[in-house]
Amino acid sequence: MVKITDVARHAGVSPSTVSYVLSGKRSISEETRRRVRESIRELGYRPHAGARALASSRSNVLALMIPLRSGIAVPVVMQFAVSVVTAARRHDHDVLLLTQEEGEDGLRRVADSALVDALIVMDVQMKDPRLPLLRSLDRPSVLIGFPADADDLTCIDLDFHAAGAVCVEHLAELGHREIALIGSPPEVYARQTGYAQRVADGFAEAVRAHGLSGDVHPCEATADAARELVGRLLAERPGLTGVLVHNEPVVGTVVRALRAAGRRVPEDVSVVAMCPDEMAEHAEPPLSSVAIPAEEVGGRAVDLLMAKLEGAPVPAATLLPPTLTRRASSAPAAH
């Protein structure tokens, strides 16, 4: 294994000079820098991560804790993870993967052992048991999601409240007056993850603001439940012409159930979904939708963390504005 002293000898300088060339923390003459770089290349030198971490108390590794729970859209989690890794690499950091299962002990372990410099935690609950721990750690962290009490914590997420509202506004603009939200399974609201409730609130608020009629219907993530709910909705509310679906597994079923009941989409009923773009694009018909900008959330989370590591002040809360993409499933209301 080639070490810094080998490079130093080869370049005719001291080890500390090599270190300063690498870190740029002191000025080095152009000529020396060139020679050192050349030696590094020639010898194929890579600093030993452990030694570096020991001497500098920086591991250049971030921890990412991902959720496992059912009801969490796996592809979205994956997108997050990939975007976090990609963003971390841009800052010359690596990512250590932790599962929710490891819980607080896992976070404490990697933080206290100095395995990681900072932490990103996904799928934050309203009353998340990890929050006190994160507050007590001496390492910075960023939460993806908003807990009930976010004091002293840095959070980022899609603005779900605005997302609910933006869907309503879209339907309102198209002239729909009677709409409904087919929501997440009841346990998701009960679990107090927050985002489901925020969508519902944003929906309800916008419904009021626009003088529409519309209400919220939690729905189990099964085809049967979705069909049953659609049937009930159509029976109870014959004037219904707009539906917002915030329940990924059943979006396809909802559309098919509407059609089975003789309603054309979008001619008779407009459908808007909150789901990954990929899913919306491949649906039949392609669905107007608001997606979670996983890519951006992950990237921004890393940026926030990097800023905190450098001691820069960062906003406590970052809400990303929702973007509604119009596709074939929504159209002006008939008269």
Added chain:
Amino acid sequence: MVKITDVARHAGVSPSTVSYVLSGKRSISEETRRRVRESIRELGYRPHAGARALASSRSNVLALMIPLRSGIAVPVVMQFAVSVVTAARRHDHDVLLLTQEEGEDGLRRVADSALVDALIVMDVQMKDPRLPLLRSLDRPSVLIGFPADADDLTCIDLDFHAAGAVCVEHLAELGHREIALIGSPPEVYARQTGYAQRVADGFAEAVRAHGLSGDVHPCEATADAARELVGRLLAERPGLTGVLVHNEPVVGTVVRALRAAGRRVPEDVSVVAMCPDEMAEHAEPPLSSVAIPAEEVGGRAVDLLMAKLEGAPVPAATLLPPTLTRRASSAPAAH
């Protein structure tokens, strides 16, 4: 930060004794061990990962490189990742996440910097550019998937050949004589990832062995392509009563297309899928299927790696036998 010398002082022993208590590499008296453990607990001591890695040349971290490419089933990748992390933790290791995008340089980087002790690489291609690198690294690795030339490498995967065959056998047992394989998109075969071809080979071989008629039809992963293919198959082969679908995104579409063409599933046509169990269970009707045992593959991959790290010999190839789960989509052929 509390360090080993603090623990040593608190317990009235030398630092090396604490180290030996932790590692178990030398015998320590019952009494001393107890005292040291107690001090560790009381002081909340965690060994510094970097220092440990430096002194022992073991980081206790594994690298996992995950694929990004489209056509790879995201939930399966996620399952792998989670099972690898879980298995690694059982061996007191952590997992560093790398994306395929990082390629060979990424692998070299984490290996040469001693950030990781060993590597797991997913989604191995027939002629994978990472293979020479992995051979040259001084750290053990395990591939998930089988390249064309696996010399000196350790590979593990589902036995796709057997998986293709087992589906045919299932259909044959049920009395079906004319069957078809609706395969992966053409580019997946072209890409030479291997597994698609192996399924097709296993299928073809078993068809021959059982004296059935049946052939292979690659299919784009779009609803249109699937519908079109089903239409063509039914037109060209009126006697068709069994279908194996090895193309996750379109399994639902295939079933619906069959029904749209007036064929009941399973009464008129039996359908078997190769897809994650979750997808098969939630389909309408629930599908008889062979799943990739991601859980087991991930766990076994880690076990192999651990064995290699300890210098134990391991089999070069591990093929996990497929398991077919009978569900509602396959039934005896009508006469």
Added chain:
DNA sequence: GTCCGTTATCGAAGCGCTTCGATTAGTCAC
């Protein structure tokens, strides 16, 4: 010509741990 401030470099200490003799006690066979 002296003094000061840069710029470029070096040497040494030290990060927190593991590991390798060395040492001391204790046990047992004879």
Added chain:
DNA sequence: GTGACTAATCGAAGCGCTTCGATAACGGAC
């Protein structure tokens, strides 16, 4: 009682890097 072990513990070296003075060389400024 002696020699030969084994069990339990210690001390010190060293893992490969960063970082903190210290030093030397070099220009201006006066």
